[in-house]
Amino acid sequence: MGQKMLMKGNEAIAEAAIQAGCRFFFGYPITPQNQIPEYMSKRLPKIEGGCFLQAESEVAAINMVYGAAGAGARVMTSSSSPGISLKQEGISYIVGAELPCVIVNMVRGGPGLGSIQPAQSDYYQSTRGGGHGDYRMLVLAPSSVQEAVELTQLAFDLADKYRNPVLVMGDGLIGQMMEPVEMPDYHKDESLPEKTWAATGWKEGCGRDRAVINSLYIDPSVLEKHVNHLYEKYAVMESAECRWQEEMTDDADYVIVAYGTTARIARSAMRKLREEGIKAGLIRPITLWPFPNAPIARAAEHAKAFLTVEMSMGQMVDDVRLAVDGKKPVHFFGRTGGIVPTVREIITQVENLAKEGK
Amino acid sequence: MEAQFLIAGFGGQGVLLIGQLLAKAAMHEGMNVSWMPSYGPEMRGGEANCAVVISDEPIGSPLVTEIPIAVIMNKPSMIKFTPAMEKGGIMLYNSSLIDITPDRDDITAIPVDCNGIAEALGNSRTANMVMLGAILAKTGVVSIDSAMEALKATFGPKKEHLLPINRQAMEKGAECVK
Amino acid sequence: MAIVYEKTKVLTDTPLHYCPGCTHGIIHRLVAEAIDELGIQDRTVGIAPVGCAVFAYNYFNCDMMEAAHGRAPAVATGCKRVNPNNIVFTYQGDGDLASIGAAEITHAATRGENITVIFVNNAIYGMTGGQMAPTTLPGQVTTTSPYGRDPALCGYPIRVSEMLATLDGPAYISRVSVHDVKHILDAKKCIKKAFETQIAGKGFSMVEVLSSCPTNWGMTPREALNWLEANMIPRYPLGVKKEVG
DSSP states (O other): OOOEEEEEHHHHHHHHHHHTTOOEEEEOOOTTOTHHHHHHHHHGGGSTTOEEEEOSSHHHHHHHHHHHHHTTOOEEEEEOHHHHHHHHHHHHHHHHTTOOOEEEEEEBOOSTTOOSSBOOTTHHHHHSOSSSSSOOOEEEOOSSHHHHHHHHHHHHHHHHHHTSOEEEEEEHHHHHOEEEEEOOOOOOOTTSOOOTTSOSOOOTTSSSOOOEEOOOOOSHHHHHHHHHHHHHHHHHHHHHOOOEEEESOTTOSEEEEOOHHHHHHHHHHHHHHHHTTOOEEEEEESEEESOOHHHHHHHHTTOSEEEEEESSSSSHHHHHHHHHTTSSOEEEEEOOTTOOOOHHHHHHHHHHHHHTTO | OEEEEEEEEETTSOHHHHHHHHHHHHHHTTOEEEEEEOOSHHHHTTEEEEEEEEESSOOOOSOOSSEEEEEEOSHHHHHHHGGGEEEEEEEEEETTTOOSOOSOSSSEEEEEOHHHHHHHTTOGGGHHHHHHHHHHHHHOSSOHHHHHHHHHHHHTGGGGGGHHHHHHHHHHHHHHHO | OOOOOOOOTTBOSSOOOOOTTOSHHHHHHHHHHHHHHTTOGGGEEEEEOSSGGGGHHHHBSSEEEEOOTTOHHHHHHHHHHHOTTSEEEEEEEHHIIIIITHHHHHHHHHTTOSOEEEEEEOSSBTTTTSBOOTTOOTTOOBTTBTTOOOHHHHOOOOOHHHHHHTSSSOSEEEEEEOSSHHHHHHHHHHHHHHHHHHHTTOOOEEEEEEOOOHHHHTSOHHHHHHHIIIIIHHHSOOEEEEEOO
16 A cells, blocks of 8 residues: 555556556546546556557547457546447447456436436436446446546456456546545456457467457347356356445344445435434445345345435435335435435434334 | 535635645645536636545545535635525635625634745745635644645745745745734 | 469458349459459458448458448458457448448548448449439439439438548548449459458548449349449549559
């Protein structure tokens, strides 16, 4: 661990990526994530072999990522909600061609141009595919700048491990806020396989097969086999890569489920509820896909009810309901459009549940 | 212990720097801190503000919506943030540029003659440090020494010669609220 | 018996799927021969398009990537930036390059991206079944311009080579045709020149190849080549549009 520094989330993510060996960044300006490309444009040209390129569009940027990943590089792009929508085409191709890359989404309020303030209304888009076809992305949701650093570095390893894009999902608050950061000494996972599949130049007898980076499988039976292969990988991810944090859930009557920015506000609410004598607990999904069903199912055995809190009209709450499986009531509280819920609002929600004995 | 600040003014008055120095100093004193700026088009209009939270516990929301301590450097910011003050809150305001007082009788308003003191010291650019000194004296959240360490790190070697005048500004600011 | 002609080793043995009389096969061969003669097979990466040439990755015997519709220049950019020593080419049709991919080709060109673009212009969408392309001639009948392309309704065809030649980034741009032997030999020279431009590190190079589509034009192969010569060349004049010394 290095020295503690006060860093802006966006800049910390960019530096963490560089520390993790990312040497290529392709992006397009959009608020509230501009400090990521700005930081990359300053740092990457000073590093041997590094390249920052401002693309002509989000669409071009994600396809540059496709080309760089196909050539075997650690590569990243970042954007915010409307830009991520534009990238969905490329993301689908990247999944289909089994290329590793890291995509950062600093989510803002939508739909449409929406606002530039923090939101979590891209949960469906992130966890259900987003682009066309049968696929999943690993989705990591940091709730502090320090965690954003750690998850960005993890994202590169996971992308290489599974040959699948990994999405780091923050919001305007995670991106714009400054918090103390200790930049970890990054050590690449030595068990990661070599990228012998990359297109780097080939001829007969050079020791590997000709590389074809491709997502086209015109024969339906071959495509079905390919998609089944992808889903075998997803099954492994579901069993090996679920991450979450639990606080005071053991004896909790009311379990709050929240992620990212919302989770840190929910944590403050939970502590104050405990002071009032209401047994509240918190489950914070760190991976949004795969979704941590297990701790929620466990809590459903003894809790009276769940409250899902999101900066949206209720998207993750669907996953919470699937995990609770009808055993207990699942309530929802959300603010949207770029409004961040307050501690007081969450406390009131839980107090009302307790009063009504729900 | 948790202290929450909302610091607001014109862009160029150094309000973001006041916030960063508070956060950095508290970080060096071992506290949890967060600094959250306003961002986007509202900044283009010349207004700037940031929220700083300092706590010995993990910080929940880095936003400050019911303001316990407001630091107000210009008149539009006073008008904008007075309604958001917490009952019993403290508002330190730059009386050099603000010719009104907040229209609330349930908060404590403390005038600080930031620009006047800075000009008397011979460097009008230290008005924000006068205010920082006043904040430190009023809240005791971090020491002047820690704030100076943070400023030194921010300035770097090129601006090191400006440290003494900034320290004087902080000390004068502290005196005027004692 | 002496061997008088051999297929270049830069094409695989996979049989081409193109229609009878289609000139893609000739253009594939010209590109592959250029790569072979320049001795760059082992460092070449090709980017295939969406369109009739979508399976180009099965035919070119080098490392290949398949790009989304129109995005080949962006994919090539990412690839080339990672490994500048690779020789990277895209192979794109007119719907792919001049319509949905107009932004990507323009910006790759203006950046002077050190890649080679083989742009096959047959004035129609082939793979999807003969719809109007950005290069379809005024009056030309297609499945989406059944009364002939009406410029009042949908504008005029784009002369991509001339347009890109106005930019500062490109180092070499030329337009060639493959409707007869003489022109095929010229096309070969220009394609080779384009790759040489990249090898020399001069920047963006593109060869626009006028090509026929007997199936979707509703002609015999012979008629199609005649139609190309009589109608396309006047609209799309051949020659070098830009060459930086």
